[in-house]
Amino acid sequence: MAVATPAQLNLDESPSWGSRDVDCFEKLEQIGEGTYGQVYMAKEKRTGEIVALKKIRMDNEREGFPITAIREIKILKKLHHQNVIQLKEIVTSPGPEKDEQGRCIDGNKYKGSIYMVFEYMDHDLTGLSDRPGMRFTVPQIKCYMRQLLTGLHYCHVNQVLHRDIKGSNLLIDNEGNLKLADFGLARSFASDHNGNLTNRVITLWYRPPELLLGATKYGPAVDMWSVGCIFAELLHGKPILPGKNEVSWIY
Structure with missing residues (x-):
């Protein structure tokens, strides 16, 4: 996995970023875990604000932290x-x-953990959909789709591809507000971009055919395919293209 040093974050643009210790927060419970690390529900000790702490996994990184985390932070900052x-x-x-000379004993001066602090959201769309007997009403579906499309349009106007639209990355609070989350696979792009992009993105059930067929030049349309899958899933009550692998999905 590609890695980078903290200097590449350009945190000087926001002097307070990275200056506080995670001990400013009280971890209440773990609410998620994946290849990226753990996610905790936490409380800011001074204000009492509830937030989500996403720990960046550093176990196998000896020279820095993953370049995917660098990209996610830079994109979300803008x-x-x-x-x-x-x-x-x-x-x-x-x-x-x-040691006594201030040198890192294991040779990795970046071994300390890094956490991304997010606003806390109560649910994700998949978690709500999986509740027994849960079926969204047409007004609810319209409300969620409008918010999803509005947020994604904003990303595309600002030349950001999300590249991992799926129910678990759509967070919802108790008031019905929906937010796009998990920009770990996101990439900035330009309308005149001629370079190649990886096609190993987007969870299989929401991945468009062109990526399955190996396309490396693509744009916002790949996100829109995923949105269409989400829309159909909300109406149908379950995923509409649940292939077990790439071959079964295509055929």
């Missing part, structure tokens, strides 16, 4: 919209053990 999850700040935990 996106400010009511239907896009807000990255509030970056906090750190104490670094590695040092």
Whole structure:
């Protein structure tokens, strides 16, 4: 996995980012886990605000932290919209053990954990959909789809591809507000971009045919295919293209 050093984050643009310790927060419970690391529901000790702490997994990184995390942070720093999850700040935990000369004993000066602090959302769309007997009403579907399309349009206007639209990445609060989340696979793009992009993105059930067939030049249309899958899933009550692998999905 590609890695980078903290200097590449350009946190000088926001001096407070990275200056606070994770001990400013009280972890209440773990609410998620994946290849990226753990996600915790936490409370800011000074204000009592409830937030989500996303820990960036560093176990196998000896020279820095994953370039995917760098991209996610940089992208979220420039996106400010009511239907896009807000990255509030970056906090750190104490670094590695040092000797008397201040040198890192294990040779990795970036071993301290890094956490992304997000606004807290109560649910995700998949979790709500999986509740026994749950069927969304037409007004609810219209409300969620409007918010999803509004947030995604904002991303595309700002030249960001999400590349992982799925129910678990659509967060919803108890008032019905929906926000796009998890920009770990997102990429900035330009309308005149001629370079190749990886086609190993987007969860299989929501991946468009052109990516399955190996396309490396694409744009916002790949996100829109995923949105269409979400729309049909809300109406149908279950995923409409649940292939077990790429071959079964195509055929």
